[in-house]
Amino acid sequence: MSEDSGKKLTMVTCSAPVNIAVIKYWGKRDEELILPINSSLSVTLHQDQLKTTTTVACSRSFQEDRIWLNGKEEDITQPRLQSCLREIRRLARKRRSDGEADVDTAGLSHKVHICSVNNFPTAAGLASSAAGYACLVYTLSRVMGVEGELSVVSRQGSGSACRSMYGGFVQWIMGQQGDGKDSLAQQVEPETHWPELRVLVLVVSAERKPVGSTSGMQTSVETSSLLKHRADSVVPARMKEMIEAVHKRDFTAFAELTMKDSNQFHATCLDTYPPIFYLNDVSRRVINLVHRYNRHYRETKVAYTFDAGPNAVIYTLQQNVEEFVQVVKHLFPPETNGGQFLKGLPVAPTTLSEELKQAIGMEPMVKGISYIISTKVHRHTHIHTYTHAYIHTYIHTYIHTYIHTYIHTYIHTYTHTHTHTHTHTHRQHPPGPLPVSCASLRVGVVEGFGERA
Amino acid sequence: IKMPEDSGKELTMVTCSAPVNIAVIKYWGKRDEELILPINSSLSVTLHQDQLKTTTTVACSRLFQEDRIWLNGKEEDITQPRLQSCLREIRRLARKRRSDGEADVDTAGLSHKVHICSVNNFPTAAGLASSAAGYACLVYTLSRVMGVEGELSVVSRQGSGSACRSMHGGFVQWIMGQQGDGKDSLAQQVEPETHWPELRVLVLVVSAERKPVGSTSGMQTSVETSILLKHRADSVVPARMKEMIEAVHKRDFTAFAELTMKDSNQFHATCLDTYPPIFYLNDVSRCVINLVHRYNRHYRETKVAYTFDAGPNAVIYTLQQNVEEFVQVVKHFFPPETNGGQFLKGLPVAPTTLSEELKQAIGMEPMVKGICYIISTKAGPGPRVVEDPSEHLLGSDGLPKESA
Numbered sequence: 007m008s009e010d011s012g013k014k015l016t017m018v019t020c021s022a023p024v025n026i027a028v029i030k031y032w033g034k035r036d037e038e039l040i041l042p043i044n045s046s047l048s049v050t051l052h053q054d055q056l057k058t059t060t061t062v063a064c065s066r067s068f069q070e071d072r073i074w075l076n077g078k079e080e081d082i083t084q085p086r087l088q089s090c091l092r093e094i095r096r097l098a099r100k101r102r103s104d105g106e107a108d109v110d111t112a113g114l115s116h117k118v119h120i121c122s123v124n125n126f127p128t129a130a131g132l133a134s135s136a137a138g139y140a141c142l143v144y145t146l147s148r149v150m151g152v153e154g155e156l157s158v159v160s161r162q163g164s165g166s167a168c169r170s171m172y173g174g175f176v177q178w179i180m181g182q183q184g185d186g187k188d189s190l191a192q193q194v195e196p197e198t199h200w201p202e203l204r205v206l207v208l209v210v211s212a213e214r215k216p217v218g219s220t221s222g223m224q225t226s227v228e229t230s231s232l233l234k235h236r237a238d239s240v241v242p243a244r245m246k247e248m249i250e251a252v253h254k255r256d257f258t259a260f261a262e263l264t265m266k267d268s269n270q271f272h273a274t275c276l277d278t279y280p281p282i283f284y285l286n287d288v289s290r291r292v293i294n295l296v297h298r299y300n301r302h303y304r305e306t307k308v309a310y311t312f313d314a315g316p317n318a319v320i321y322t323l324q325q326n327v328e329e330f331v332q333v334v335k336h337l338f339p340p341e342t343n344g345g346q347f348l349k350g351l352p353v354a355p356t357t358l359s360e361e362l363k364q365a366i367g368m369e370p371m372v373k374g375i376s377y378i379i380s381t382k383v384h385r386h387t388h389i390h391t392y393t394h395a396y397i398h399t400y401i402h403t404y405i406h407t408y409i410h411t412y413i414h415t416y417i418h419t420y421t422h423t424h425t426h427t428h429t430h431t432h433r434q435h436p437p438g439p440l441p442v443s444c445a446s447l448r449v450g451v452v453e454g455f456g457e458r459a
Numbered sequence: 460i461k462m463p464e465d466s467g468k469e470l471t472m473v474t475c476s477a478p479v480n481i482a483v484i485k486y487w488g489k490r491d492e493e494l495i496l497p498i499n500s501s502l503s504v505t506l507h508q509d510q511l512k513t514t515t516t517v518a519c520s521r522l523f524q525e526d527r528i529w530l531n532g533k534e535e536d537i538t539q540p541r542l543q544s545c546l547r548e549i550r551r552l553a554r555k556r557r558s559d560g561e562a563d564v565d566t567a568g569l570s571h572k573v574h575i576c577s578v579n580n581f582p583t584a585a586g587l588a589s590s591a592a593g594y595a596c597l598v599y600t601l602s603r604v605m606g607v608e609g610e611l612s613v614v615s616r617q618g619s620g621s622a623c624r625s626m627h628g629g630f631v632q633w634i635m636g637q638q639g640d641g642k643d644s645l646a647q648q649v650e651p652e653t654h655w656p657e658l659r660v661l662v663l664v665v666s667a668e669r670k671p672v673g674s675t676s677g678m679q680t681s682v683e684t685s686i687l688l689k690h691r692a693d694s695v696v697p698a699r700m701k702e703m704i705e706a707v708h709k710r711d712f713t714a715f716a717e718l719t720m721k722d723s724n725q726f727h728a729t730c731l732d733t734y735p736p737i738f739y740l741n742d743v744s745r746c747v748i749n750l751v752h753r754y755n756r757h758y759r760e761t762k763v764a765y766t767f768d769a770g771p772n773a774v775i776y777t778l779q780q781n782v783e784e785f786v787q788v789v790k791h792f793f794p795p796e797t798n799g800g801q802f803l804k805g806l807p808v809a810p811t812t813l814s815e816e817l818k819q820a821i822g823m824e825p826m827v828k829g830i831c832y833i834i835s836t837k838a839g840p841g842p843r844v845v846e847d848p849s850e851h852l853l854g855s856d857g858l859p860k861e862s863a
Contacts, residue, residue: 269736270732276728
């Protein structure tokens, strides 16, 4: 393709996952750098069901940085966005000054346009900031050619975003340093480690917007003496136990710790002044349901966890999914408005025994749950930041159709299995150097990123 | 009181009444199940018996074959361990007095059986912690019958922990004690009920859709499973007890109120940190909590405090000057059923109007039928003897009167 009238545009699109913590982060020791008072551990969910997609375009003809989130232009001067932009640019400049060749030196001073969408409704309260900032940072890094440890950057956008930089089971090590350089995410096990683990997100109708996490956890740190004790004395031991449970695929241990930690997090919210309530009557019913279900089988088959909102996230093993989904449908009968109650991975219907229904012994609560998303641990398709096509901007509209069909086919036929390496500094490198001059449109569509399995 | 002898039968009958108490620094968790020794101290306000009380008649006669007890009109199992603890302890103390040579003990009566009849002037279904009043009344009445004086809270404590605090009026602390035999785990009055006459109490009785987890098993599970509870008992409560006692001495309502709310929330936080978790607060409870915080925020002053026990009922503490407006606020945001039932009981509260500004500042949706009724009351005295013989709940045959 030939150069057009001197315009240069670099465009990269990436997607990033949501993660659900099983050992919770709640409370900062440093507001600006977003350093937590305790470590945390999460499970990365599959992007087929939940993901953020972000496109970053970089061009010398852009006047200023701009950002659009879910179709609406937002304020780019927001401090956390600025933190991420600043940090990525700083790392890019550092690479250049370190003499690493393949940095688009001109591009460093260019402005960026950022556009981001979720494939799930924001109103559902599904913690989109983690996926959002992870995606932003990752995409920026691809545009600016930054390699290496990136979770410290996304952490500065939103704490939990650092855990979305990896698939599978991820810990956010709290760190000790004041500069936050040792406060980063690390993969504990890849997503292939525990293929039977399944996740159900029960989206609960939220009647009132809950207290935002940032101010909520600030108030908790200021007022809850139980929180301090949790961070200092409880979480360190739980992190060890949880990591071991994950390594060993010990579902009982994993599940009990998950439930206890969710409850303890909410306990510290209640111990805040004024108290913060994220669990509502539906949440409590789900909790009671799980305990009764497990008690009936005399086995911890199902675990719940709740974040800063009423949605329940259920962890269970594959063999329990059908029955438990049926239990949820039975006790939280959906609206008959034709809306789809069960989304995501298909779940075959099944019948419940009378014995089970009686053992649970709860009254159905109509419309308590809006819908269920059935998903699992994030599994990579493949990861490439290769240049796929060189296309010029003057045929911009043409490009869009062209790229989409081209890339689409490309992705589907291009599947990889990669051997997993643990070190978080390991990043995929394109087989060849990236073009030095950003004389053409470079497109990469990344289905996943971070550690490969 | 000795009844006149009746054709050779000897019957001693005494009737007493005892109050309910509402803890502001909560008791939750035992270090000894049998002696009922707590893992932390607690502090409560004794409520006035005009609004809430247990009345108990104990009849003692050589003609009775066995101990018997009737509660709220129904005969109950006298062999229940905690009833037995109280009976045994009182009798032991009575025998001790006799052997110590104290004269006015009815030596014959010590071996006699007792009939006990007890009623509350509030519905049990309301979940208003009647066990404290009940055991306090039982122990106090037995002590009058058997001529036992002195420290009695250690006895009622063995019936129900919080019952020891109902042995005194006003502001009462239950000192947790250190000894294994529990002799130093007792209640002490911090200030009498006359100390703070402006302090008022509103009990908001909430419709309970499901019977909550009982306190005894609930606190046992908490002690076994909640790490936060241990920290609370060891590190938080001792300091709070000091602060609360000082707030009471100084009549510092702001400090009293904030500590009360924080301690209620922390208690419920430890319930949530229990495994499986225990929920006593429901959506109505949470609405009351939010209402109080918004009300206080509007005035930039802690005018009202809430506290919740092991159930959804809210107990509101406030000063007299705020009662009328706050009752109106409750009525506005929890509109009562229009079935003619009385929504406001107890001490009279004049109606008042709320400013639009206040309603908007609170900005909550009204929750119809969230609250069944309100009892308006205040701090009150400890247990007392009921002198009027027509109030005896047992007849001269030792059986419950028809009207009881």
